[in-house]
Amino acid sequence: MANSPASWLMKTEPDVFGIDDLARKRVEHWDGVRNFQARNHMRSMKVGDQVLFYHSSADPPGVAGLARVCRDAYPDFTSWDPKSKYYDEKSTPDSPRWSMVDVEFVEKFLHFIPLDQLRQTRGLEDMLVIRRGMRLSVQPVTPKEFELICRLGRGG
DNA sequence: GCCAACGTTGGC
DNA sequence: GCCAACGTTGGC
Secondary structure (H helix, E strand, O other): OOOOOOEEEEEEOHHHHOHHHHHHHOEEEOOOOOOHHHHHHHHOOOOOOEEEEEEOOOOOOEEEEEEEEEEEEEEOHHHHOOOOOOOOOOOOOOOOOOEEEEEEEEEEEEEEEEHHHHHHOOOOOOOHHHOOOOOOOEEEEOHHHHHHHHHHHHOO
16 A cells, blocks of 8 residues: 555544444444534545544543544535534535545444543644644544554553 | 634533 | 634625
């Protein structure tokens, strides 16, 4: 492979859809992203890219496990469904405004990594997710950050 | 194209 | 539930 897979962090509220839900469903489409920057990140994703599965609005928030992109970006069909809470009148099947990818379950971490621990870990200080007020729900992660977090999650 | 008002995110 | 930080919208 010319390029090793890229790494990302994707936020989800576990009350709505958490790592256990993904473990049960195996594959899920990542609908509902309504932020252009986050959307653009998803559009640049490729099948095989690695995903840190992050629980937000949780107690505590943190990284719960890993997922993998299993379908390149395609139109988010909830955006033109008037019954969806993600409905956007500016989006149509002919001219979709929003995108999503499919992700598949990889693993649930043996050790959940709370946001506090991310903050205190040397080597992770540049991560967007620990920047106060950085609300981007889909964000890029460096290979080093990804590997470090995997080690923490597996207890190594 | 500026920027104030407004809505949302998300940690606390 | 609070509110800071940020993105989006819309009047001008």
